[in-house]
Amino acid sequence: MLSTQNNQLLMQTNAGTPMGHVMRRYWMPALLAWELPGPDCPPVRVRLLGENLVAFRDSSGRIGLVQASCPHRRASLFWGRNEEDGIRCVYHGWKFNVEGRCTDMPSEPETSNFKDKVSITAYPTEEQGGIIRAYMGPADRRPAPPLFEWTQVTAQHRSVNKVFQESNWLQGLEGGVDSIHVSYLHNNKMQDLNTFTNRVTNALIEVTPTDYGYTYGSVRKLSAEEGNFVKAYHYVMPFTQLRPDAQGKDAMVSGHMWVPVDDEHCMVYNWVYTLGQEPLDEESIYKHGDLAYEIVDVNNGFKSSWNYDNDYGIDREVQRATTYTGIPCDPRVGANLQDRAIQESMGAQCDRENEHLGTSDRAIIMARRMLLQAATTVADGGDPPGVGSSYYKVRSIEYVLPADAQWHEHLAPELFEGAGHTPVLA
Ligand code: FES
Ligand SMILES: [Fe+2]
Incomplete structure (x- = not known):
């Protein structure tokens, strides 16, 4: 048997929980590689450790794995347009690259630098053996690549x-x-x-x-x-x-x-x-x-x-x-x-x-x-x-x-x- 407390500790993996911290120290399988068949392919929903994410390949084939919620007014980027090295929210056109930087904000005046102040969570990925994995933990603790x-x-x-x-x-x-x-x-x-x-x-x-x-x-x-x-x-x-x-x-x-x-x-x-x-x-x-x-x-x-x-x-x-x-x-x-x-x-x-x-x-x-x-x-x-x-x-x-x-x-x-x-x- 296991105490209720330890049982919960082992099962709960959301951000901020003890096991959530443990899980975030490993490469997490996020999706199968074929789900992202090529550059500018349709984005894919990913839910991992209680976080809603969106995966895509940009025009250069680089993998993006970013938070699903647009930081503007929280629409899902799953509906986004995957185009010209970034994913663009279809609500008001804000665009993000695979690193999570906002690269375009057409709804604001051209003179505005607001876009430089906005970014979204973006996780590094590894593609090995037909699987795309994400690392969701602290940057200085990234594990060895998952070369099973x-x-x-x-x-x-x-x-x-x-x-x-x-x-x-x-x-x-x-x-x-x-x-x-x-x-x-x-x-x-x-x-x-x-x-x-x-x-x-x-x-x-x-x-x-x-x-x-x-x-x-x-x-x-x-x-x-x-x-x-x-x-x-x-x-x-x-x-x-x-x-x-x-x-x-x-x-x-x-x-x-x-x-x-x-x-x-x-x-x-x-x-x-x-x-x-x-x-x-x-x-x-x-x-x-x-x-x-x-x-x-x-x-x-x-x-x-x-x-x-x-x-x-x-x-x-x-x-x-x-x-x-x-x-x-x-x-x-x-x-x-x-x-x-x-x-x-x-x-x-x-x-x-x-x-x-x-x-x-x-x-x-x-x-x-x-x-x-x-x-x-x-x-x-x-x-x-x-x-x-x-x-x-x-x-x-x-x-x-x-x-x-x-x-x-x-x-x-x-x-x-x-x-x-x-x-x-x-
Ligand atoms: S909610 Fe995404 S651009 Fe407005
Ligand atoms: Fe079995």
């Missing part, structure tokens, strides 16, 4: 998409670092006992802190002869999870980011990349939800057409006979729909005072502890974990290891140093 390995491979070796979730960001993250739910929530073939996660439905969770967050493993005991099935993951502060995907020559790593939109909503970014030489095949892209846009409305805030109002497409007969949830997990949606259904069912803001955590929840407990510690560290003027570059080479993997093997030591070269595969870099 998946952002460094070619576009053909990677896939990334996003979907809007109607819950606070923390229950998304806690669902991600919860390794044991795979045996239940994502058991989509109940009769199949060949799958290790179906066969062994509890695991020993081991968490090891690092300077970017932690690495954690779930260890399922198969049998003395077979050994242990180990899934090894990473949590990179504040909201990124890396999980093992396909293994072998064309191994893949996938993961998520649960980015706070505001205190009751988050944007879930799903990504996958291959460590092999061949580009990602269509099936893998499909499975990881790139084509989930069949059910995600990109023109309506990336909301899913399967949601609470239609019970997330649950089929009780399928639940009785075939899958644990009855909620679809087909190539159109990946497992994300099942996660979203359950995480939203915990309420927009989960009540953690009345929960009962078990040994399977160790990774969740550690994440909370680290985030609370980060709030204290930042309040005291320090740097939170994960603002450096120490996560650039980490990968997630899964293996069957001998029963007496220490998975952490055994897997360290691949887990931390990128050993074993040389992916195709852009």
Whole structure:
């Protein structure tokens, strides 16, 4: 359980809150790069950490991410004209460049210098791996660029998409670092006992802190002869999870980011990349939800057409006979729909005072502890974990290891140093 006070502290990320200060020390995913296809493209609404913003590319292709409200009389710049290196408010024509400076104020006399006194909030951005990120914190504390390995491979070796979730960001993250739910929530073939996660439905969770967050493993005991099935993951502060995907020559790593939109909503970014030489095949892209846009409305805030109002497409007969949830997990949606259904069912803001955590929840407990510690560290003027570059080479993997093997030591070269595969870099 968590006290109401600490729970609120972890969930609230608006400007001025302790966790808001922590979040603003990282590069925040703001939108997918294709949402801004080229110079002078239509502006896009962005809501991030409770702030309403507008994104655009100017005539030179530079990205602007600025406050939505025009400083004149607060009309939204989303309706603005994106033209000649700036966005112009359509109410009275005030114009702003990507740095937030007012470059034209046609409603005032030509002799006026009022425009030189007006500016809007504009955040610096980084474009990496098909994602545009914003830095919303103090200028002198800007973190290292977010060069996760998946952002460094070619576009053909990677896939990334996003979907809007109607819950606070923390229950998304806690669902991600919860390794044991795979045996239940994502058991989509109940009769199949060949799958290790179906066969062994509890695991020993081991968490090891690092300077970017932690690495954690779930260890399922198969049998003395077979050994242990180990899934090894990473949590990179504040909201990124890396999980093992396909293994072998064309191994893949996938993961998520649960980015706070505001205190009751988050944007879930799903990504996958291959460590092999061949580009990602269509099936893998499909499975990881790139084509989930069949059910995600990109023109309506990336909301899913399967949601609470239609019970997330649950089929009780399928639940009785075939899958644990009855909620679809087909190539159109990946497992994300099942996660979203359950995480939203915990309420927009989960009540953690009345929960009962078990040994399977160790990774969740550690994440909370680290985030609370980060709030204290930042309040005291320090740097939170994960603002450096120490996560650039980490990968997630899964293996069957001998029963007496220490998975952490055994897997360290691949887990931390990128050993074993040389992916195709852009
Ligand atoms: S409200 Fe934007 S120019 Fe007047
Ligand atoms: Fe899940």
